[in-house]
Amino acid sequence: xxxxxxxxxxxxxxxxxxxxxxxxxxxxxxxxxxxxxxxxxxxxxxxxxxxxxxxxxxxxxxxxxxxxxxxxxxxxxxxxxxxxxxxxxxxxxxxxxxxxxxxxxxxxxxxxxxxxxxxxxxxxxxxxxxxxxxxxxxxxxxxxxxxxxxxxxxxxxxxxxxxxxxxxxxxxxxxxxxxxxxxxxxxxxxxxxxxxxxxxxxxxxxxxxxxxxxxxxxxxxxxxxxxxxxxxxxxxxxxxxxxxxxxxxxxxxxxxxxxxxxxxxxxxxxxxxx
DNA sequence: TAAATCCTGTCA
DNA sequence: TGACAGGATTTA
Numbered sequence: 001x002x003x004x005x006x007x008x009x010x011x012x013x014x015x016x017x018x019x020x021x022x023x024x025x026x027x028x029x030x031x032x033x034x035x036x037x038x039x040x041x042x043x044x045x046x047x048x049x050x051x052x053x054x055x056x057x058x059x060x061x062x063x064x065x066x067x068x069x070x071x072x073x074x075x076x077x078x079x080x081x082x083x084x085x086x087x088x089x090x091x092x093x094x095x096x097x098x099x100x101x102x103x104x105x106x107x108x109x110x111x112x113x114x115x116x117x118x119x120x121x122x123x124x125x126x127x128x129x130x131x132x133x134x135x136x137x138x139x140x141x142x143x144x145x146x147x148x149x150x151x152x153x154x155x156x157x158x159x160x161x162x163x164x165x166x167x168x169x170x171x172x173x174x175x176x177x178x179x180x181x182x183x184x185x186x187x188x189x190x191x192x193x194x195x196x197x198x199x200x201x202x203x204x205x206x207x208x209x210x211x212x213x214x215x216x217x218x219x220x221x222x223x224x225x226x227x228x229x230x231x232x233x234x235x236x237x238x239x240x241x242x243x244x245x246x247x248x249x250x251x252x253x254x255x256x257x258x259x260x261x262x263x264x265x266x267x268x269x270x271x272x273x274x
Numbered sequence: 275t276a277a278a279t280c281c282t283g284t285c286a
Numbered sequence: 287t288g289a290c291a292g293g294a295t296t297t298a
Contacts, residue, residue, distance in 0.1 A: 003292055032280090059293080076293045078282080095282085114281045116293065131294085162275085167294075174292050223292060224284085243292095264276070266290075278297075286289085 002075050004059060004139060004172030005215030006226050006234065010081055011056045013229035014108075017083045022103040023049045023065070030097035033110065035118035036129045042121050045069065046100070058135050058171025072120040072130040073110070079117030082109040083229045113225070135171040139212055142170065145205045152201050156194025162263045163193055164208075173208065176221055176243045179268050181208040183242045188274045189267050190260070214239065242268040 002010075023046045031039045050066040061081070063071035073081060084090070086105030098110040098119060110119065120130040127133055136151075137143045143151070151170070155163055163169050164178040173181070182189050185207035187200060196204075220226055220234030223244065227233055241251065246259040246268060255272030 006292075074293085076280095077291070078293095112281095113283065114291090114293095116280065165293090176292055221292070226292070265293095276298085279295085280293105282291100284289105284291085286287105 002059065002079070002220065002226055003174035003177050003215075004056075005177065005212055005236070006220035006228075007056055007059050007061050007075070008140075008216050009220045009234065010229045011054050011061055014081075014083060015054050017229065018051050018102065018106070018108070019053060021051050021106065023047065023051070023071075023100055024103050025101040027099040027101070028097070029099075030115065032115055033097040033112065033117060033119060035120040036126070037121060042119075045121055046071070051102075057132060057138055058167055059174070060130065060132060060135070068124050070120075070122045070124075070127070072122060072127075072132065074118050074130070075112070076114070076116035076118070078114045078225045079110065079112040080225070080227050081229060082111070082227065082231050083107075084109055084231075134168055136167060136169045137171065139170055139172040139208055145202045148205045149201045152193050152196070156192065158193050159189070159262065160187060160191050160193050160196070160204075161189035161265075161267055165263065165265065172212070175265050175267075176223065176240070177208070177211055177215060179243045180241060181211045183270060183274060184211055186273050189262060189269050242270055244268065 026043045026046050028039055034042050049069055051063055053064040055062045061073040065071055084107050095113045096109060096111045100108040161178055164173050185204040187204055215236045218235040221236040222233035223237050242257050245257045248257050250257055250270040250272055253272035255270050257268055257270050260267050
């Protein structure tokens with residue numbers, strides 16, 4: 001489900017809700033959600049670790065815990081991480097795979113219908129186990145427009161949409177924000193990076209940063225499953241210009257929005273603007 | 275560069 | 287019933 005803005009919204013919420021609290025226990029209902037270490041070790045090691053801080057790289061959420069442990073979370077398509085305070089615990093929730101109990105009485109609920117999401121409990125030097133070492137720079141703090149332009153030049157043969165989804169190139173964009181950013185920059189998704197016009201790369205860079213910032217501002221996009229750490233939907237779905245709007249008229253130029261498949265992903269764009 | 279894979283749910 | 291889904295990796 002979530003892309004950079006959704007993960008960032010959750011990170012900010014958990015910063016105010018959970019930092020300073022301590023992990024006391026883990027309930028694991030589906031062991032496949034634990035990427036590392038083996039479930040028994042995960043349960044044993046996570047006890048009594050203070051939550052010192054939370055950071056984010058691309059779509060990864062990273063809890064910085066006592067003892068230099070890192071709890072790395074990737075929600076993939078349908079994962080949800082919800083902070084539940086002591087007096088409002090839901091019960092019998094379907095697809096609830098992991099509960100992390102906190103000393104305050106609150107808990108972190110990880111649920112995920114499609115079971116693609118993962119949690120890893122790592123020590124420094126083990127970041128590669130979660131794949132963190134393969135990520136390119138984060139879109140919001142990783143590079144300047146100039147550095148982005150250089151990276152683009154090195155991948156001139158790739159189609160721009162495909163490139164934007166490649167987390168090794170740059171980290172954090174997913175299918176929705178890639179399409180929305182290309183629309184805002186007026187660039188066709190199938191264009192090859194090397195064929196972009198002179199002013200395109202910088203405009204695209206700005207459009208992506210602006211679109212992501214807007215996504216965060218409106219609390220993320222709840223297209224189907226996404227909920228923030230408080231269990232509430234975001235609002236950016238109301239501001240989508242092309243994603244999921246095949247057959248509708250572009251608000252800017254009136255053209256009919258099209259859907260094509262690129263790299264196996266549904267891709268929406270406006271043939272008039274892009 | 276595409277398809278298969280990991281899964282379940284929803285919608286046309 | 288089949289197509290499709292905010293992701294990412296592996297294999298062909």
